[in-house]
Amino acid sequence: MRFLHRTANLVANALFALSLVAGVLMMLHVTVDVISRTLFNNPLPGTGEITASYYMIAVAFLPLAWVTLRDEHVTADIFVSALPGAVQKVVAVLVDLLIIAYVGAFVWQSWISALTRTRRSEVWEILGGYLPIWPTRWFLPVAGAAMVLAMVFRLLARLTNRNPDTGERP
Numbered sequence: 815m816r817f818l819h820r821t822a823n824l825v826a827n828a829l830f831a832l833s834l835v836a837g838v839l840m841m842l843h844v845t846v847d848v849i850s851r852t853l854f855n856n857p858l859p860g861t862g863e864i865t866a867s868y869y870m871i872a873v874a875f876l877p878l879a880w881v882t883l884r885d886e887h888v889t890a891d892i893f894v895s896a897l898p899g900a901v902q903k904v905v906a907v908l909v910d911l912l913i914i915a916y917v918g919a920f921v922w923q924s925w926i927s928a929l930t931r932t933r934r935s936e937v938w939e940i941l942g943g944y945l946p947i948w949p950t951r952w953f954l955p956v957a958g959a960a961m962v963l964a965m966v967f968r969l970l971a972r973l974t975n976r977n978p979d980t981g982e983r984p
Contacts, residue, residue: 815970819981822967825960826879833876840869860940867938867945871953879960882968885978902913910969917962924954 845860851857881887892907928951936951937944971978 815974815976815981818963818967818970822879822883822960826883826964829878829957830877830880833873834870836869836876840865840873843869853953857941860945863938863940863945865949867950869984871950875953875957877956879964882961882964883979885968906973907969910965910972914962914965916967917958917965921955921958921962924951924958928952928955 843858846866847858847861877918894902897905928948932950935946936948938947939945946977967981968978970976971981976983
């Protein structure tokens with residue numbers, strides 16, 4: 815259990831760090847574009863496309879496992895909180911299983927899409943050339959697989975009455 819927690823935590827932290835780097839790069843890139851466009855009447859080609867296809871995808875999807883490990887996803891549990899404790903645990907396990915199945919299907923489909931687009935060397939046409947897009951298609955299956963790993967850890971912790979944040983026995 816400790817190995818699974820360490821692995822999930824390491825992967826989640828690495829992807830979260832990458833998303834932070836992407837966020838900083840996005841801010842710098844857009845700032846330089848605005849300055850270049852405003853002061854020199856010379857915008858950076860492809861800023862919108864790079865922002866939409868690289869930075870935003872990384873910022874939105876790579877932190878999923880990090881958020882999952884910390885149980886920080888938005889939830890609406892007004893009805894579940896009124897149920898008895900034992901029923902709440904059953905509902906929590908069923909929800910965990912449903913999330914694992916759903917995100918697993920997401921990983922599978924996004925993997926197939928990324929593989930197809932990589933084989934085609936997918937690009938977008940931008941002012942002055944082409945922007946390779948296929949590398950960003952791998953962000954989704956990687957982020958989703960990391961989230962599945964985090965959910966499996968949380969489910970196993972729940973089923974073995976361990977702390978879902980550390981994997982340790984209470």
